[in-house]
Amino acid sequence: MFKLSKYLLMVFLWSAISNTQSLAATKSVDCSSSTTVQIALNNASSGDTVICSTTGSYTWSTVTMPNNKNITLNGNGSTIATTAVNGAIVLSSSASYWDRVTNFTFVSANEINTPSIIGSPGEALTNAPWRLDHCTFNAASVSSTMMATGMGPGLIDHCTFINIPVALETIHNAGWGPGDVTGWDDAAPPGSPQALYLEDNTITAAQGNSSCLMQNYYGARVVARFNTLNSAMIDAHGNTTGYSTRWWELYNNTLSNGSTFCLRGGSGLIFDNSGDSSNQACFVDETSNDAYGIGYGQNGLENTPAYLWNNGSMSYLYNQDCCSVHDGTVNVGVDVIVAGSGTFANRPSTCTINQGYWATDQGSWNQSGSGGQGVLYKCTATNTWTLYYTPYTYPHPLQGGGSIPAAPTGLTVQ
16 A cells, blocks of 8 residues: 655645636626626635726725635726725735735725724734735825725735825824724734735825825834835834834835934834935934833833844934924933944954844845845843844745745655
């Protein structure tokens, strides 16, 4: 009697999955009616793509992506406007299934929502991430938020944001929402996929650095990387427990024309960004009671410093009204620490608690490059370096489309 090896069993499983994937269909739909689009999504099978049959300009009421199957909605270049309270498209979220929205242009307020904003169905950090990609947000005639997100996780990639007016927050990242401090009660591991990721986007604001690509609130966790920002701001709100952003990672972005990272609450990492002195990382505590301000972490405890390194000629500004009125004090070297960098072998032989060092010859998280891309060590006790942070895989795995790995070779039957 033959006994299947574990490798042959893997081939069998991969084959079964591949056969299931091969049954996925692309279904054309008349996108002039959001009701027709909703029916097509409801009737689609998991893995299907629903695509607009023609490219046009349409006004939709709310279309809700299913949260019980994997579905892609492809706009085929169509332009969508809405006056619906719940938005044109609701990106749903569940533990086992993802949704993807791609190839649209959005031109009005309240175009995209995720469930925690409208109350049904709920989100969870452990849910499968949704994806929004290759879309354009044109805010030229918009006076309020175009996209509202919750705790995530999710990925926004290869989108273009243009004509952002002064003081507009194009993306309102509301975390757990008003009055809910859950986002501060649990751990926020550095480099976690459990966050809202923005990568490979292009942002061009209409006027100055008070034009916000996004503002973050209520325990939100955000990672913005490999984006191009022109006269735009990424903001982390602060001030009170429920209001403050919890965690941010801002790296490998290209900034120009006064683009700004405005940090008012929580903690995180800012590194390997490029920009001249007109581009700023600005740290402000907005209240004299600075709990949940810069350098605070789980349960509102201090001693969770932010780290900065290798940001070209960008300006670091502390306790200045560069993006918000400040009343508290950000302590440089305690709440915000500038880390050293170099090869691991050249790290300092001595260190003090919370000191940081970016080892440039370790880690392989950047799959678009070659070799080590850097990891951060933290001094956890006198003269003791401990690995603290490895960035999440780039590009985000969702950019690969969730493809099935190739079957192994050299299989034998035992």
